[in-house]
Amino acid sequence: MLKFAVLALFVAVVAAGDFKFSDCGHGEVTKLDLSDCSGSHCVIHKGKEFKMSADFVANQSSEKVEIKIIAKVNGLEIPVPGVESNGCNHMKCPVTKGQKYTFNYGISIPKLLPNIKALVTAKLIGDHGVLACLIVDGEIKN
Numbered sequence: 071m072l073k074f075a076v077l078a079l080f081v082a083v084v085a086a087g088d089f090k091f092s093d094c095g096h097g098e099v100t101k102l103d104l105s106d107c108s109g110s111h112c113v114i115h116k117g118k119e120f121k122m123s124a125d126f127v128a129n130q131s132s133e134k135v136e137i138k139i140i141a142k143v144n145g146l147e148i149p150v151p152g153v154e155s156n157g158c159n160h161m162k163c164p165v166t167k168g169q170k171y172t173f174n175y176g177i178s179i180p181k182l183l184p185n186i187k188a189l190v191t192a193k194l195i196g197d198h199g200v201l202a203c204l205i206v207d208g209e210i211k212n
């Protein structure tokens with residue numbers, strides 16, 4: 071019993087600061103940090119710069135990396151405007167299979183957005199298909 075408590079405490083400490091996302095891949099993403107967010111629900115404030123940093127292990131070698139971000143609001147999938155598609159501007163390219171990479175992305179959140187809750191799917195796509203996929207439970211507020 072005590073063993074489990076110690077283990078649980080250890081896991082909790084290790085996970086501190088990391089954002090808990092849903093994996094829509096097969097464990098390629100090992101760590102996710104979102105500015106000002108911890109736990110599993112991220113509140114994003116309008117008119118601010120939002121930063122994400124994700125560590126992942128490449129499961130393919132690739133020259134190019136493409137970014138795809140889709141928000142699901144009330145069951146409707148909407149593309150997120152203003153997202154850059156060239157992932158190589160945010161990480162080291164080309165990518166070598168089996169190596170670990172850190173993807174750093176920053177976006178300024180427009181003030182004109184409505185307040186919404188969304189499940190945001192972020193995918194990195196390489197020459198041979200999906201490289202990494204994660205889903206974040208988020209909310210945009212003032």
Ligand SMILES: *[C@@H]1O[C@H](CO)[C@@H](O)[C@H](O)[C@H]1NC(C)=O
Pocket residue numbers: 094095096097098129130198199200201202203
């Ligand atoms: C890489 O990982 C993604 C996400 O899990 C998966 O869809 C894809 O098939 C994998 N690709 C290879 C080449 O293993």
